[in-house]
Amino acid sequence: MRFVALALMLAAVSGVAAREPVDWVDPFIGTTNKGVTNPGAVCPNGMASVVPYNVTGSPLNRYDKDSLWWSAPYDFRNVWMTGLSHVNLSGVGCPDLGSLLLMATTGEPDADYRRYGSLMANQQASPGYYSVDLERYGIHVEATATTRCGVTRFTFPAGRSNLLLNLGTGLTNESGAMVRRVGEREIEGMKLLGTFCYNSQAVFPVYFVMRLDKTPARSGYWKRQRPAQGVSWEWDTDQGKYKMYTSYFKELAGDDVGAWFSFDTVADEQIEVRMGVSFTSIENARQNLQAEAASRSFDELCTAAREQWNADLGRIRVEGGTDAQKTVFYTALYHMLIHPSVLNDVTGDYPAMESPRIMTADGTRYTVFSLWDTYRNVHQLLTLIYPERQVEMVRSMIDMYREWGWMPKWELFGRETWTMEGDPAIPVIVDTWLKGVRGYDIHKAYEAFRKSAFTPGVEIPAGEVQEGGELPDSHYSLMEGSFNRMRPDNSDYMRLGYVPLRRQWDNSVSHALEYYVADYAMSLLADSLGHHDDAELLRRRSAGWRNYYDNAYGILRPKLPDGSFYSPFDPAEGMNFEPNPGFHEGCAWNYTFYVPHDVEGLCKLMGGRRRFVERLESVFDNGYYDPANEPDIAYPYLFSYFAGEEWRTQRRVTQLLDKYFTTAPDGIPGNDDAGAMSAWALFSMMGFYPDCPGKPEYTLTTPVFDRVEITLDRRYYSSSVLTIVAPHRSKGGIYIDRVVAGGKRLSARRISHEALIRAGYVEFILGSR
Numbered sequence: 001m002r003f004v005a006l007a008l009m010l011a012a013v014s015g016v017a018a019r020e021p022v023d024w025v026d027p028f029i030g031t032t033n034k035g036v037t038n039p040g041a042v043c044p045n046g047m048a049s050v051v052p053y054n055v056t057g058s059p060l061n062r063y064d065k066d067s068l069w070w071s072a073p074y075d076f077r078n079v080w081m082t083g084l085s086h087v088n089l090s091g092v093g094c095p096d097l098g099s100l101l102l103m104a105t106t107g108e109p110d111a112d113y114r115r116y117g118s119l120m121a122n123q124q125a126s127p128g129y130y131s132v133d134l135e136r137y138g139i140h141v142e143a144t145a146t147t148r149c150g151v152t153r154f155t156f157p158a159g160r161s162n163l164l165l166n167l168g169t170g171l172t173n174e175s176g177a178m179v180r181r182v183g184e185r186e187i188e189g190m191k192l193l194g195t196f197c198y199n200s201q202a203v204f205p206v207y208f209v210m211r212l213d214k215t216p217a218r219s220g221y222w223k224r225q226r227p228a229q230g231v232s233w234e235w236d237t238d239q240g241k242y243k244m245y246t247s248y249f250k251e252l253a254g255d256d257v258g259a260w261f262s263f264d265t266v267a268d269e270q271i272e273v274r275m276g277v278s279f280t281s282i283e284n285a286r287q288n289l290q291a292e293a294a295s296r297s298f299d300e301l302c303t304a305a306r307e308q309w310n311a312d313l314g315r316i317r318v319e320g321g322t323d324a325q326k327t328v329f330y331t332a333l334y335h336m337l338i339h340p341s342v343l344n345d346v347t348g349d350y351p352a353m354e355s356p357r358i359m360t361a362d363g364t365r366y367t368v369f370s371l372w373d374t375y376r377n378v379h380q381l382l383t384l385i386y387p388e389r390q391v392e393m394v395r396s397m398i399d400m401y402r403e404w405g406w407m408p409k410w411e412l413f414g415r416e417t418w419t420m421e422g423d424p425a426i427p428v429i430v431d432t433w434l435k436g437v438r439g440y441d442i443h444k445a446y447e448a449f450r451k452s453a454f455t456p457g458v459e460i461p462a463g464e465v466q467e468g469g470e471l472p473d474s475h476y477s478l479m480e481g482s483f484n485r486m487r488p489d490n491s492d493y494m495r496l497g498y499v500p501l502r503r504q505w506d507n508s509v510s511h512a513l514e515y516y517v518a519d520y521a522m523s524l525l526a527d528s529l530g531h532h533d534d535a536e537l538l539r540r541r542s543a544g545w546r547n548y549y550d551n552a553y554g555i556l557r558p559k560l561p562d563g564s565f566y567s568p569f570d571p572a573e574g575m576n577f578e579p580n581p582g583f584h585e586g587c588a589w590n591y592t593f594y595v596p597h598d599v600e601g602l603c604k605l606m607g608g609r610r611r612f613v614e615r616l617e618s619v620f621d622n623g624y625y626d627p628a629n630e631p632d633i634a635y636p637y638l639f640s641y642f643a644g645e646e647w648r649t650q651r652r653v654t655q656l657l658d659k660y661f662t663t664a665p666d667g668i669p670g671n672d673d674a675g676a677m678s679a680w681a682l683f684s685m686m687g688f689y690p691d692c693p694g695k696p697e698y699t700l701t702t703p704v705f706d707r708v709e710i711t712l713d714r715r716y717y718s719s720s721v722l723t724i725v726a727p728h729r730s731k732g733g734i735y736i737d738r739v740v741a742g743g744k745r746l747s748a749r750r751i752s753h754e755a756l757i758r759a760g761y762v763e764f765i766l767g768s769r
Helices: 004-014 282-292 298-313 323-336 378-385 387-404 425-434 442-454 490-496 508-528 532-548 599-605 609-621 635-641 646-660 673-686 753-759
Strands: 049-053 083-085 101-106 118-126 129-134 139-145 149-156 159-166 177-183 186-194 203-212 218-224 242-245 252-254 257-265 269-278 316-319 349-351 358-360 410-412 697-700 707-711 721-725 735-741 750-752 761-767
Touching: 049 129, 049 139, 049 149, 101 139, 101 149, 129 298, 139 298, 149 159, 149 282, 149 298, 159 269, 177 257, 186 282, 203 282, 218 252, 252 257, 257 269, 269 282, 298 323, 316 323, 323 673, 378 387, 378 425, 378 673, 378 707, 387 425, 387 442, 425 442, 425 508, 442 490, 442 508, 490 508, 490 532, 508 532, 532 599, 599 609, 599 635, 609 635, 609 646, 635 646, 635 697, 646 673, 646 735, 697 753, 721 753, 735 753, 750 753, 753 761
Parallel strands: 721 761
Antiparallel strands: 049 083, 083 101, 101 159, 118 129, 129 139, 139 149, 149 269, 159 257, 177 186, 177 252, 186 203, 203 269, 218 242, 218 257, 316 707, 349 358, 697 750, 707 721, 735 761
16 A cells, blocks of 8 residues: 555554554545545644645646646646645545645756646655655655644755745635745745635735755756736736746745746755745744744654654554555545634634634634535544544634624634524534533524524515516625624524525525524524523424425425425435525435434335335435435435334445445545545444434444544543444344343343443444344
């Protein structure tokens, strides 16, 4: 495997025995097939990461970020590299970051990335480490990271060697940067990032300080000049080109600027570069660099990153299963621990939510809350295995509400991107609270939930609705004012019990289904806090999904403001992500079973268990199930709500794991969605899954391993270890005969979180169907 030789070498150096959890990780998994993960160096939940950037600049590449929708700085099938980016996202669906590109070359320095790139060879990666050979130049490149710094080491041939910092190229759709020379070995600056998913005001700066360990023989800047604009420009020989600055050393700013450094190197000479980053200031970037990376060598930092990863991954120990299954498992855990990311500097400073203020965190402030993805399983896994981090994430979300008046939906470095729908912070925090993981102001959280649940949305003036129930686009903009920013269609939702289709391609049904889940979760919290009237009202509202059920199709169908169903209707429209009435990123089949809080109610409407099971099986048999998108990922577990049908869950989960999660670069079924796909695999491989967000319960399935040991934090849980055993799993059995938890046989294939923790030891006895 690509990472084994390196892992074994690092294990020998660090004194850690081979085949520790960190040794099973293959960071190349998910780096194609639009998995949008990358093999770069990063620490758990790190702010900085050092990632090979190979998605632009050459026709030799299969994919180019400027020729199609592309959201990753790297693809395994691409061969042409133009640098190492130092701030990146993993497993997200829109382009951003992928910036602060550092490239090594030889000969005369060239500022044009279309000319200075190189073919890649001999890539190696393990947690906290990446290396590649630049074939064109004979340069060996290595990268590691701390939480807030990227560190690179370049081994050069003899002759003139160069380092190029490109502040113009990247994945972000924003432009603009500044660079300033501090000394012969140090520069500082900033670059503008943002416009994630084309939300034009979700913009933010990243600051950096870059330090070399060798004084360059020559250095300077570059800037791309504007093309000729009239007669007065014609004399400028640099117009429309990259202008190289060789004797100007004050600050330089522009849309496409950079800095270059040239060295006279002997054969195999190594130069190390350290870059501290911050989202608050240049000075804080310098303090991050000084605190985390200034006093340790590359090898020491690489070892420290490896040890940090091994400690985190080692909270789960597995036995049995194949080598491939262990690789899939620990790589999934690795991917899941990349986001959310640390936002605060070593000083505690961070950019306040939707504000120019800089505030100081009491603890750790997190960012990159892709909540529509992660509320379904990532935060449940964090609550179980990394509760100390989940508490800080919950505190971060509550503080965002304090800072700007709303919970996050899809927050990115202090800006709300308004990506996807629903009210996803509610089930995340409710789930954490109901599992007994405390340490935050739950009453402030409930205040925020109540605001989004009961504040009216955009009011629709009389006479504005067009024929067919359509509303002019102007009424769907996020206008200034007191309307509900989390639930802009909440007036309809509260009045009608559903969100009607008012535009041909709106996401009305998807919106409402998310609100039903959030309201149900909130009702559980309301009851636990003594707000019983709220709880009853929210429970009634959460049953509003029944408004969409159409007996003629036996499926959920968009509805118009007058209560009639939208027509003509094709339940499969939207299956390939094309726009369709009522649904976002999916079709009616992908969404019909997404009422996880009322599976039994849906079963009754469909005509009983037999009809429900037949329809659910048809989702898989007819190719409607999408393993790479969130609305239907829990569907395999719904069979287990009905006695005698649990074997279908065990069969489907086993099939899906084997088919879609492999050790190949395309070994994730699609976009990892900030760890959500990986979390599905992790829970499924351990034998339990949280199929109803916000409800502290799991559905059981057959574990992949003979034994799983989960280390629990005694500050939050009554036990120190949760052990799950399936002693004959390695013999190939996939069907469960019975489950014994804490010495007691379970009567169903479901278990509460409290019962699971209290049991401490869960045994799956396998048999035939």
